[in-house]
Amino acid sequence: MSSEFKSLEPETVTAFQRDGAVLLKGVFKPWVEGVCAAIEQNKANPSYRERTYRPDDGSAPFFQDYCVWSQFEGYKALVTKSPMAKIAAELMASKTARIFHDHVLVKEPGNSVQTPWHQDQPYYLVEGDQSVSFWVPLDPVPRERTLEFVATSHKWGKNFKPKRFDGTDLFSGDQSEIAPDIEANRENFEILGWAVEPGDAVAFSFRALHGAPANNSTMRRRVTSIRWVGDDAHFVERPGTTSPDFSHLSYQDGDPFEAPEFPILYRAS
Numbered sequence: 001m002s003s004e005f006k007s008l009e010p011e012t013v014t015a016f017q018r019d020g021a022v023l024l025k026g027v028f029k030p031w032v033e034g035v036c037a038a039i040e041q042n043k044a045n046p047s048y049r050e051r052t053y054r055p056d057d058g059s060a061p062f063f064q065d066y067c068v069w070s071q072f073e074g075y076k077a078l079v080t081k082s083p084m085a086k087i088a089a090e091l092m093a094s095k096t097a098r099i100f101h102d103h104v105l106v107k108e109p110g111n112s113v114q115t116p117w118h119q120d121q122p123y124y125l126v127e128g129d130q131s132v133s134f135w136v137p138l139d140p141v142p143r144e145r146t147l148e149f150v151a152t153s154h155k156w157g158k159n160f161k162p163k164r165f166d167g168t169d170l171f172s173g174d175q176s177e178i179a180p181d182i183e184a185n186r187e188n189f190e191i192l193g194w195a196v197e198p199g200d201a202v203a204f205s206f207r208a209l210h211g212a213p214a215n216n217s218t219m220r221r222r223v224t225s226i227r228w229v230g231d232d233a234h235f236v237e238r239p240g241t242t243s244p245d246f247s248h249l250s251y252q253d254g255d256p257f258e259a260p261e262f263p264i265l266y267r268a269s
């Protein structure tokens, strides 16, 4: 794939819609070098949304930043010049693909933070059935350290309580259902995960339950996760400040999901 990209294989779209997650091999290879450069520029110039976890055990940090795709050339090229928008529309079965935001996640060598099992949808100010994130690794990640998914969990009809990666509640007083303890009961679930190389992507629904191990290796684990929504996207009011924080926007529950920071980057002709 890359600039010659025409269309996904129908089986890829079927697997994404059935399981909630699918591996795309080598799709974004030409953009890897630019994204690696952007990560260093971003680390030196984080946004006001940056959230870096520095574990109490003294292990290396877990750098995260959000909504920076238009500020650094390497990220911007991946979002606007690669076939990502078209692939997003195909996976979502949507006429349009609208960029929502990007999330940069760098687990430095030895970082001990496990990404807890969670769904992304309940953190967001957008709802809809048509959604996809592309988790794009910039380093090889073996099966034992890769992002994992509970197959078909995007169809459970649940919005589990959103928590920060340090375990605290995102919305104070939130009484919503807590996600099941997948880690302690792995044998009861069908868990999907793939060893990946730089420029591969794992595409997944905002409603798919997912989590990732700590980085107990000597290699960095650099990733950018880029999130898209489709034709049916609408604003939703949550009981507090969403993550990412878009509290500068005003909207009513159910309004069409439109704002200058979320441009449509693909429209089927």
Ligand SMILES: O=C(O)CCC(=O)C(=O)O
Residues within 6 Å of the ligand: 103, 105, 115, 120, 133, 135, 147, 210, 211, 212, 223, 225
């Ligand atoms: O990379 C990770 O550790 C977590 C990624 C994630 O949760 C996401 O992209 O939504």
